[in-house]
Amino acid sequence: MQVSVLRNVLDANDLIAKENRKEFDAHGCLVVNVMSAPGSGKTTILERTLRALDGRLRAAVIEGDVQGTLDADRLAPLGVPVVQINTDPHFGGACHLDARMIRNALSALHLDGVDLILIENVGNLICPAEFQIGEHRKIMVLSVAEGEDKPLKYPLMFRVSDLLLLNKLDLLEHLDFDPARFRANAARVNPVLPIVELSARTGYGLEAWVDWLLREVRANATRRAPCGAI
């Protein structure tokens, strides 16, 4: 019975996710769902990314947190629209964003002229992977401090992601983390997952990630343009 209740929750969620997707597509926004465990460096990556994108496209951010506006406050000075979602009215704090929360957040965002929405999900390697929110791409961040066994322990997150940012590379020399073993573990659950090595602290790898984003935004614009318009 519990399982069928949860199945219904997911089905209802998928319907709203499809509505969100239609709205994003009508405005030509590429939407990227950024997921990770707590403290992997998502917000620092977004800060760096928004600075690096400066002028090349028009971005907006939706921040998901159980409580507080710490992350939104960090991004506000960057001059992009930021909407904060707090999940704590739900069940003592929902552990993921769902499609309805994004739907509600959209009422506070003007999508016209926005090329890219980066959605920072709640810090959690499990449930965010299970809930569609209407995004075009799912990416995940893993900090090397979290250990090389994570693909085997949280396989769904690695399986649904279109890109993995392996962050905090600057810490590598102080850890017992073997990148080759990590890549082998990741390949066991998702052999086609591209991995970009990154240090949001030093800027290492940032260009490769920003290039990926720019390519995805361009491809999205091409997809929606009438034949021959681009």
Add this chain to the structure above:
Amino acid sequence: MQVSVLRNVLDANDLIAKENRKEFDAHGCLVVNVMSAPGSGKTTILERTLRALDGRLRAAVIEGDVQGTLDADRLAPLGVPVVQINTDPHFGGACHLDARMIRNALSALHLDGVDLILIENVGNLICPAEFQIGEHRKIMVLSVAEGEDKPLKYPLMFRVSDLLLLNKLDLLEHLDFDPARFRANAARVNPVLPIVELSARTGYGLEAWVDWLLREVRANATRRAPCGAI
């Protein structure tokens, strides 16, 4: 409606948690629920702890993971009974242990003569804090690599915990983590939370944590003994 369904799930869970607790008490086991984000070092702490406890009390471990037996396999050579719970038959992987899972695991553990059960919860800073499993004490682990803002972003976990192990202290010099600011943030959500600084890698702080465990086990034995028996 969703909220009331979830309320019922939690109420049903609490009933089973009380049954678990009765069974632990009947056998004189102290049960400690160990919670944290993925990759904070729970399993390494358990390895070190079991070695450090060697001979001083009889311990058992229940391991909670979405999938796999990696953590149980790491602990098996230490010669303590280990039971692995996998949460993946639930909803693509439940993000927390609940009282029923512990109840099922107990059928595989002989509680007679066990003084202490360490339960390693699923790596997640949100939902494990919401589900009673029958434990006497809840402790949390936070790695300094996760950042000093976590108490403000995941307040329930810090509020329900009886002890915090601040792990990976050996990385401190390579991070922008200010322990004083972290302590101030933790005090804002839980002013009475004791914090033990630890490096499971080097062994720093291990003695203070093991002393806490031994004191709790002794206090538990005293509580259940008939008046004057100890």
